Amino acid sequence: MIRSAIEVVNLRKSFGKQAVLDGISLTVGKGSIYALLGPNGAGKTTLIHILSTLTAPDSGYARIEGCDVVQDRNAVRQAISLTGQFAAVDEVLTGRENIAMMARLSGLSPAEARIRTNELLRRFDLEEAAGKRARTYSGGMRRRLDLAVSLVVDKPVLFLDEPTTGLDTISRRSLWEIILQLKQQGRTIFLTTQYLEEADQLADEIAVLSGGRIAATGTALELKARVGGEVIELRNAQDEVIRAIPTSGDVQDVRRALNEAASACPSDTRVVIRKPSMDDVFVALTTDHPIESKEATLA
Amino acid sequence: MNFSRSTVQPASFAATNAVFIGRSIRHSLRNVEALMMAIILPIMLMLMFTYVFGGAIDPSGDYVNYVVPGIILLCAGFGSSSTAVDVATDMSNGIIDRFRTMPIRSVSVITGHVVASLARNLLATGIVIGVALLVGFRPDAGIGDWLGALGLVVLFILAFTWLFAAIGIVTGSPSAASGYGFVLLFVPYLSSAFVPTSTMPSWLQGVAEHQPITPVIETIRALLTGTPVGDNGWWALSWCSAILAGALTWCAIAFRRRSGRR
Numbered sequence A: 001m002i003r004s005a006i007e008v009v010n011l012r013k014s015f016g017k018q019a020v021l022d023g024i025s026l027t028v029g030k031g032s033i034y035a036l037l038g039p040n041g042a043g044k045t046t047l048i049h050i051l052s053t054l055t056a057p058d059s060g061y062a063r064i065e066g067c068d069v070v071q072d073r074n075a076v077r078q079a080i081s082l083t084g085q086f087a088a089v090d091e092v093l094t095g096r097e098n099i100a101m102m103a104r105l106s107g108l109s110p111a112e113a114r115i116r117t118n119e120l121l122r123r124f125d126l127e128e129a130a131g132k133r134a135r136t137y138s139g140g141m142r143r144r145l146d147l148a149v150s151l152v153v154d155k156p157v158l159f160l161d162e163p164t165t166g167l168d169t170i171s172r173r174s175l176w177e178i179i180l181q182l183k184q185q186g187r188t189i190f191l192t193t194q195y196l197e198e199a200d201q202l203a204d205e206i207a208v209l210s211g212g213r214i215a216a217t218g219t220a221l222e223l224k225a226r227v228g229g230e231v232i233e234l235r236n237a238q239d240e241v242i243r244a245i246p247t248s249g250d251v252q253d254v255r256r257a258l259n260e261a262a263s264a265c266p267s268d269t270r271v272v273i274r275k276p277s278m279d280d281v282f283v284a285l286t287t288d289h290p291i292e293s294k295e296a297t298l299a
Numbered sequence B: 001m002n003f004s005r006s007t008v009q010p011a012s013f014a015a016t017n018a019v020f021i022g023r024s025i026r027h028s029l030r031n032v033e034a035l036m037m038a039i040i041l042p043i044m045l046m047l048m049f050t051y052v053f054g055g056a057i058d059p060s061g062d063y064v065n066y067v068v069p070g071i072i073l074l075c076a077g078f079g080s081s082s083t084a085v086d087v088a089t090d091m092s093n094g095i096i097d098r099f100r101t102m103p104i105r106s107v108s109v110i111t112g113h114v115v116a117s118l119a120r121n122l123l124a125t126g127i128v129i130g131v132a133l134l135v136g137f138r139p140d141a142g143i144g145d146w147l148g149a150l151g152l153v154v155l156f157i158l159a160f161t162w163l164f165a166a167i168g169i170v171t172g173s174p175s176a177a178s179g180y181g182f183v184l185l186f187v188p189y190l191s192s193a194f195v196p197t198s199t200m201p202s203w204l205q206g207v208a209e210h211q212p213i214t215p216v217i218e219t220i221r222a223l224l225t226g227t228p229v230g231d232n233g234w235w236a237l238s239w240c241s242a243i244l245a246g247a248l249t250w251c252a253i254a255f256r257r258r259s260g261r262r
């Protein structure tokens, strides 16, 4: 019995001299949502490409549902579906034709494909545009079509590379809903995102990718805890944040931070104490100088 | 609603090919400009060579019988070159990644483009012959000769379409790929397509007689005009088969390499 849906051990990949992935290890439990956070160029897409059999790693290995992504490529392909970073739809075909084509390629009979296509068009709110060529779709419609196409048949493991980039708030929320529904059906979802809120909302586990390595993993709560306790925010008369000082949350450290602030800031400065946000986590974990304090409070 | 759909067997090889062929034919029918070009070009060339150049090249009025095979190949060469653009367009779109992550033989996407190109080019060939008959082409060929000529044209189209498919894979950008089409548009002029090689300067004769298009032209012409084929037939078959085999290999290697694997 294989417990983990995705298992990555010491994966490395370089392009030329640039080590894009420099020893990545991670495990994704079956039926969970795993979010990979990282800035532009962190290697998120490269990792997804390796996991979805598009690129071979230089060393290390990865298994999807127990199958090696290099040796058992075909078994892996049976188990996964990829929604790439950039919508991968056939621009010349209509929305309906796009879904039907993928349904046929996935092995459905023409009749089954027709039924499935109609279901998906309805589910993704594309019925009206079903007969129009994908070239004429807006970014959001294209993204929805892209996702519909990747769901034509049940696959236990789904890869979503920045699924909500470029979507408006409403579309993003409805996509989140869909992702959570998919999870309820027992699918494993591996997604990348640049939106911390998204990882916070969806993911059972979050990994922060930085400098080719996983800088931290954990639930949103655990990651926030690692950044420390309360953050002291200093605001000017216009209520703009002029500085944020992370603290460990205990009395001594808060006092130290306030003393520091009192000596350095104008007298009309106001203080707000808040919990660290995912933004703080992200900045703390991906830069050498977390937030604005030189003293990282990382455990 | 739910997303459940009992897991199914992936599409068979035949079904995969059928889907991709259908896709490429839809693409061809919807690319109105390219389709018009495939229809108008043969008509224009046929009329131009018969009425504009024909009288000067051969005042006896028999030139149309000479020039038909050349125009068929000129159109076929031009038509197959658009495959490079089609393939490059796919390769530069994320859709190819999606195909590759499916448990299918994704190289069939190229097969689809090749079959669509064959269909387009046979349509163009039909038009050339139709127009030629209208302007005085009088072939002297039995059914066997027609089939032989058709078979050779099909082989020629396949060889050059696969060649352009490989070019489309390696260039990977539609605009770069479109540049290569022009090269092949000129190759037929350096053959016996429009004038006998004996009228050319001797250095050019050497080129013209030893390039693949000349034996193909000579074979088709001999079949259609009821003259002996001679060893041109074997040369034509060998050239086309060699180009086809080379292009298929190149395609397979290039397709795998472009996937970033290894």
Ligand SMILES: Nc1ncnc2c1ncn2[C@@H]1O[C@H](COP(=O)(O)OP(=O)(O)OP(=O)(O)O)[C@@H](O)[C@H]1O
Pocket: A015, A020, A038, A039, A040, A041, A042, A043, A044, A045, A046, A047, A085, B260
């Ligand atoms: N095929 C390639 N050849 C050379 N370098 C590459 C290739 N693919 C990716 N890279 C490099 O690897 C690094 C990581 O790229 P990747 O696309 O994985 O980042 P990402 O985290 O997905 O970024 P983004 O958030 O912008 O999508 C980048 O510096 C990129 O230039």
Ligand SMILES: [Mg+2]
Pocket: A044, A045, A046, A085, A161
């Ligand atoms: Mg990316």
